Amino acid sequence: MLQEALREIQRGTAEIIDNERIEKLLKAYFDEGKTYTVKAGFDPTAPDLHLGHTVLLQKLALFQKYGAKVQFLIGDFTAQIGDPSGKSATRKTLSAIEIEENARSYKEQIFKILDPLKTEVVFNSEWINLLGASGMLSLTTTFNVARMLERDDFDKRYKSGVSISISEFIYPLLQGYDSVHLKSDIEIGGTDQKFNLLMGRHLQRAYEIGKEQSVLMMPILEGLDGVQKMSKSLNNYIGVVDEPNDMFAKLLSISDELMWRYYELLSTKTLDEIAVLKNGVADGSMHPKSVKEDLALEITARFHSKESARAAKDEFDKIHSNNQLPSEIDEYSCDGKIWIAKALVDCKLAPSTSQARRDIKQGAVKINQEKVNDEQLQLESGEYVLQVGKRKFAKLKVI
Known part of the structure; x- marks a missing residue:
């Protein structure tokens, strides 16, 4: 049973640091029923999660199956700074209202995967706000600027003369301090988080809490294009709240x-x-x-x-x-004849008339299930079913 659990936990991972400790924690669970803690942090920077985020959630659920209590950390304090990982410029900060709304949305979505009875949802503002100026200064003494600049994204920005704010240096320290406060046994995150994840081990040692967390890193999931990482900004994502x-x-x-x-x-x-x-x-x-x-x-x-x-x-x-139409199609109407490209934009099937024209040239546009080749086509009075690609449909009534 132990080896099977280890095999499933190691499945798909990019890197594990201190795998021996994970094995000991699992063995203690199987032999003695001892539980342990696994932490994963999410900054609530957007209201909805996509399947790329759920790679970590699936791994957390697997740990729950093998005796773990999950510490689902919502970085409501650190989100005000913005995680600099992989960024070429200082990130825009979020307002307290945006953070609160996004955090509430996260809590509603994660329990489609995680067991709520084995999950503790925590907010890092609870302990970071208590640090105060003295505690924050003490935290900054645990790491030096030279080592901070060893981080790849900071190094590139420094060498190219791109601004790095002091708050961005603070971010990894605060994420690491989360592991000190929570006394996490294991922390998981994406490969882009390696520096921050290792900071947790470093600070647990510096604050002498009696343990150093193992680190498990998961690869970044590719989006629908199979090339770039899944991202809303790249429009190659599948949202967990998609219909x-x-x-x-x-x-x-x-x-x-x-x-x-x-x-x-x-x-x-x-x-x-x-x-x-x-x-x-x-x-x-x-x-x-x-x-x-x-x-x-x-x-x-x-x-x-x-x-x-x-x-x-x-x-x-x-x-x-079966080449049939969807059961439900959004309906629109317009007065007088309309240019096909504008019709596609008005029916929310294309973001712009230039994109609509490209779709027509590529043979992706159909009217009443017949392909359209004329990008200058004018739709006279009548009813039409417009289609772009395989999934986008609209009914248009030209009056």
Whole structure:
């Protein structure tokens, strides 16, 4: 049982520091029922999480399965500074109201994955506000500027003459101090957080709390394009609050190669179960599309329900396999004839007329399920079903 647990915990990880301690914690749980703590910090910089964030949540849920109490830390204080990790400029700070609203949204979303009975939601303002000027000054003495500048993003900015605020130097110290206050046994985060995660080990040692946390780093999940990291700004993300139909369709749009990455980092199937699927696709006994559908059903059901996931599949099949229209389509109207590109913008199918024209040139636009080639087309009075790509539809009534 211990080796199986270690294998699943190590699954998909980019790097683990002090794996021996993790093994000891697991052994104590299996032998004596002793629990331990696993911390993960999230700065509430946006109201909604996407599947990239859930890579960490899935790992936390796995630790809960093997005896851990999760410390889900919402960095309401540190969010006011902004995490400088990987940034080429000082980040914009958030207002207290924005932070509070985003934190509330996070709390609503995480329990679709985590067990609330094994999760402690904490806010780092609770102890950082108590540090005071004296405590903050004492914290800054635990690390020197030379070592801070060893951090890759700081080093690049310093050498290129780009501004680095003193508050950004404070950020890693505060994240590390979270581990001192919480006395965390393990902290997990993305590979871009390595410097901050190691700071927790350093400060636990400096403050002599009697332990040094293990660090487990997960890779950054690629977005729908399979190249860049999943990000709202890049519009290659799947949000955990996406509607079931959108979530299911987006998951089916990923490449067959990327599908295995998503299985490894997002699915609750075991490594052995995934290996069976891989072998089935390789020897031709399983079709990649059906395997991908199973993944899409699993993830959609996780954030909605099995019934919603099944309905999303039926709707997808209706549109794409049977060439039928969606059951629900947004409706719009306009007075007088309208240019097709403007119609696509007004119906929220394209962000601009220039993009609409590019979509037409690429053959992505249909009217009443017939492809449109004329980017100067004028729509006269009548009713039309407009479509861009495979997932965007609108009904337009020209009066």
